[in-house]
Amino acid sequence: TTESMKQSTNYSAISRMRYAHQSVGGFTLMELMISIVILAVLFTFAVPSFRELMLNNKMTANVNDVISALRLARAEAIKRDSFVTVCASNAAGNNCATDDPPIPFHQNGWLVISDTGVAGTMDGTDELIRSYPPISDENFTIQYNNGNFVSFNTLGFVSSVSNGTMSFCDKRGNQTGVPINIVISSAGRVRTEHPTAPDCES
Template sequence: MDFFNRKKGFTLVELLITIALVAVISALAVPSFQTLIKKSRTSVEAQRVLTTLYYARMEAIKRNSLVSLCPSSDGLACNPDLSWMDGWIVFSDRGKRGELDHDMDRVIRVGDPAQNGYLLYTTKHHKWFGYQSDGNSVGSSGSGNTSFIICSPDGGIEGRRVVVSITGRPRVATGIGDRVCDGG
């Protein structure tokens, strides 16, 4: 009968060993999770740019006119002195100059600034970028392939490159093999 009246539980030694094991495993896992979170945030920023480019291209084809993007912090006007990481606007560009003319053009989407200090720039340093009515891309630095580069604030992980072909198709480059945020 003494068998059924025994107290059940852990001894102090068992509890201390378990806590020590959890601490060691956590210490090893936390840096991996931080890297995973940074990579995930970089991918989210790249997808945000990609979605905006797809949207602008679709609108250009649908409207049968030029649709442009430009850096903007207020969502009301283009500012060529700003960086793309400060935010942007997508607008119908009837003047076909890459400049928002409130008499003719209409803002159709506003892009928020890059989150958590992420960097965003183009390889050709475009002050505006757009899509023609046939879906082909054009920018302030002329036509041709261009890339939007997304880098984490610390530059410690690989960035993402959103490549836009001359035909206007945007895509996130995979297997690029270089560290685009180290000037590559």
């Protein structure tokens, strides 16, 4: 009958309105909730991975800066036919640190200097070749096992008869693969390694 058809039409219209209220941008409310849960799970895994990526990039950048300084010093020593030194900077940033025990390289940054006078200090006609700023991240450290400086002679060899090691650590501590060492051979060669038994503070 006509009355029944009207009631059926009204019921269909109400149903469509209810369904429309439960849809958002083409998604049902249930689909939207599932999407939010999936995004939350992905975010939980993505944040630590992103943090690891940022720390790895910072570690690599700092290691590369020190390697750059060491290679510059070696090349300048050969070119100038005189000693050139990479040293931990003093607090003023205008000379090598002479602290005992040695201060870490990251604290005040490091310098590349011509070093014709007293070893490991800028005096007389010595020249500042390049300076590197301190590392702003207080959780990052560079420790050198042979004092405050590395000196290269006219042949590009270092003054120490044994290998020197610079240890790079960050806030992650002793986790495998995190610390990096720069090893400086007596011949002045520079290489990196991941120590099997790192000594980093957490």
